[in-house]
Amino acid sequence: DVKVTQSSRYLVKRTGEKVFLECVQDMDHENMFWYRQDPGLGLRLIYFSYDVKMKEKGDIPEGYSVSREKKERFSLILESASTNQTSMYLCASSPLAGGPTDTQYFGPGTRLTVL
Amino acid sequence: DQQVKQNSPSLSVQEGRISILNCDYTNSMFDYFLWYKKYPAEGPTFLISISSIKDKNEDGRFTVFLNKSAKHLSLHIVPSQPGDSAVYFCAASGAGGTSYGKLTFGQGTILTVHP
Numbered sequence: 001d002v003k004v005t006q007s008s009r010y011l012v013k014r015t016g017e018k019v020f021l022e023c024v025q026d027m028d029h030e031n032m033f034w035y036r037q038d039p040g041l042g043l044r045l046i047y048f049s050y051d052v053k054m055k056e057k058g059d060i061p062e063g064y065s066v067s068r069e070k071k072e073r074f075s076l077i078l079e080s081a082s083t084n085q086t087s088m089y090l091c092a093s094s095p096l097a098g099g100p101t102d103t104q105y106f107g108p109g110t111r112l113t114v115l
Numbered sequence: 116d117q118q119v120k121q122n123s124p125s126l127s128v129q130e131g132r133i134s135i136l137n138c139d140y141t142n143s144m145f146d147y148f149l150w151y152k153k154y155p156a157e158g159p160t161f162l163i164s165i166s167s168i169k170d171k172n173e174d175g176r177f178t179v180f181l182n183k184s185a186k187h188l189s190l191h192i193v194p195s196q197p198g199d200s201a202v203y204f205c206a207a208s209g210a211g212g213t214s215y216g217k218l219t220f221g222q223g224t225i226l227t228v229h230p
Contacts, residue, residue: 004158009156031216033217035220040124040222041222042119042121042204042220042221042222042223043159043204043206043220043223044220045217045218045219048217050216058217090158090159092158094216095216096216103149103161103164104161104216104218105161106151106158106159106160107158108156108157108158109156109157109158
């Protein structure tokens with residue numbers, strides 16, 4: 001069974017703080033993703049990574065950065081948190097792309113509130 | 116630019132009846148479509164998928180239909196059960212290779228199945 005874990009289920013931070021969200025997967029997947037989920041907007045891709053130290057911008061990368069130093073770990077960084085970054089953050093992983101292997105496996109999510 | 120759209124934010128169905136969730140897409144390069152189910156406080160879980168070379172895929176109570184000419188897919192749940200109450204996301208992916216397994220998600224539809 002694929003397991004994707006996220007470091008926190010709930011997080012409350014203040015405006016301007018630097019925030020780290022950690023994600024770990026145990027299935028040796030090449031691809032890892034960070035999404036945010038907002039009501040009425042669905043899941044929007046922030047960043048993804050297809051290999052260690054490789055990263056690509058998703059649809060909404062502004063205000064975020066990522067780090068992938070090890071294959072199993074993908075971190076999302078909010079350099080200076082703002083109230084409009086209050087959201088549910090979801091991490092996912094998948095094996096190397098190609099047809100049925102596009103299925104992504106998600107972590108439980110981190111509900112981030114920025115005050 | 117929302118490339119995958121779920122125009123119904125919510126759907127309410129009686130237990131035992133059919134639930135039909137709809138999804139439209141605009142990008143003709145999408146060649147693989149997936150449905151995910153999400154319970155509150157949990158990450159989305161993969162439900163069923165369909166390749167663009169097929170028009171139907173069935174798995175137990177769940178059937179996905181694809182109409183490529185109309186760029187439309189639907190998820191049928193028969194019979195619906197109260198445990199099916201969740202948010203359902205439609206997702207699409209492009210050709211393999213450089214897509215790295217990227218998925219584009221719709222906004223989601225909240226399904227409520229009443230006993």
